[in-house]
Amino acid sequence: MTDPWKETADNTHPVNAGNPAGRPTDDKAWKLLEKAVLAGVQEQRRSRRWGIFFKSLTFLYLFGAIFLFGSAFNTEIKGGSDAHTAVIEVRGMIADQENASADKIISALRNAFEDKGTRGVVLRINSPGGSPVQSGYIYDEIKRLRLLYPAVPVYAVITDLGASGAYYIASAADRIYADKASLVGSIGVTAASFGFVDTLEKLGIERRVYTSGEHKAFLDPFQPRKDSETEFWQSVLATTHQQFIDSVKKGRGERLKDRQHPELFSGLIWSGEQALELGLIDALGSTSMVARDVIGHSNLVDFTVEDSPFDRFAKRFGASVAEQLAIRLGLQQTQQLR
CATH class of the missing domain: 1.20.58 (Methane Monooxygenase Hydroxylase; Chain G, domain 1)
Incomplete structure (x- = not known):
């Protein structure tokens, strides 16, 4: 059988017929x-x-x-028999599953207090705050441990920022120190969201929500805001705010000049220099200064609980x-x- 694609002696085949260059036309x-x-x-x-x-x-x-x-x-061994100042970092957002969660801070506090070489505890704070629940847990644990170990003082040192829940924690300490340029305060509670009702109407979208309670979806940003629900939510925030205020007053006592300055609880934030005048802090100073001049032991041992190398x-x-x-x-x- 003859292959129709096989070139003939004159370099032509059925497809290339009439194509002297030998190029396919298909x-x-x-x-x-x-x-x-x-x-x-x-x-x-x-x-x-x-x-x-x-x-x-x-x-x-x-x-x-x-x-x-x-x-x-190369893991550093924390604690020991030598006298030292225990340091615990409160860094970043105070929330569950974060580095500044109540579980981690409380574990660090217990380890520091239980260590026989600890002569004082410094909470080194650089945080914008976070969960009032997590902050409250830490506040209560500081107070509890101070009763169990009356000879071990607790000091808070605010570095860049000690606001909201972070100040909540600091107010449980025996004394609070900060730099003159630190930001301190923000004693308030906030809850924010967005409203997209008009946007849905312009787009011609209908929102359908099915609930088993009259106010179950009152925080839904796609539904119109009701005055009664807004008033209720404001009461919840006001209750939480009052809890915050009561804890700060209990922790700071007469040092807090809230009678002369009721704006202390308005959510405003001040520099360290201003905070000193308002009684929000006790003195200007750093962690090393507190360890050396206040506690009397400049040897710092970090008790901060962090993720394991494997977790990281x-x-x-x-x-x-x-x-x-x-x-x-x-x-x-x-x-x-x-």
């Missing part, structure tokens, strides 16, 4: 060939990208393993994997759009 065949070649190139690119991705994951895994083993051998590595590793997957999926979507 565009469909060339397009199919071109698509096949492009598909192969794209598949090779995908393979290379996945190869790079998995190599990166392997590198991160090995790096993390080295980091974990290195941390295990897991979070970073998870974030890296998510980022790489997002990039990969984004590239794949882009290819599909093309």
Whole structure:
């Protein structure tokens, strides 16, 4: 059987008839060939990208393993028999699952007080505040531990910021110190949201909410605000605010000049220099100054409870994997759009 595509002696065949250059005139065949070649190139690119991705994951895994083993051998031993000043960091947002959560701060406080070498505890605060519940837990625990260990004083040192819930915690200390430029105060409670009722109407969208209670969805930003519900919510915030005020007054006592300055509880915030005049703090000073001149032991031992090296590595590793997957999926979507 004769192959119709085999070139003849005069370099012609049925498709190339009348085409002395020997080029096919069938565009469909060339397009199919071109698509096949492009598909192969794209598949090779995908393979290379996945190869790079998995190599990166392997590198991160090995790096993390080295980091974990290195941390295990270089972990600082906290506490000891030598006299020292215990330092506990209250840094960032005060909330559950955060570095400044009640669980972590309370664990650190208990470890510090129970250590036989602790001669005083310093809460080094740099926080905008956060949950009143978490702050209240820490406040109560400081008061409880002070009764159990009357010989171990607690001092709060505000660095950049000690506001709202952070000041709530600081007010439980025996004395509060800050820098002249620190920001102190913000004794108030806030709850914020948005309203999108008019936006939905302009877009022609109908909001449908089904509840088993008359006011169950009163915080829904897509429903009109009712005066009665606003008044109720304001009463909840006012109650929480009064709890905050009572705790600060109990902690600060007569040092707080609230009678002359009722604006102390308005939610305003002051510099450290102003806070000293208002009785919000007791003196200007730093952690090292308090340890050296007030407690009398300049040896600082950090009792802050932080995530383990494994937890930190897991979070970073998870974030890296998510980022790489997002990039990969984004590239794949882009290819599909093309």
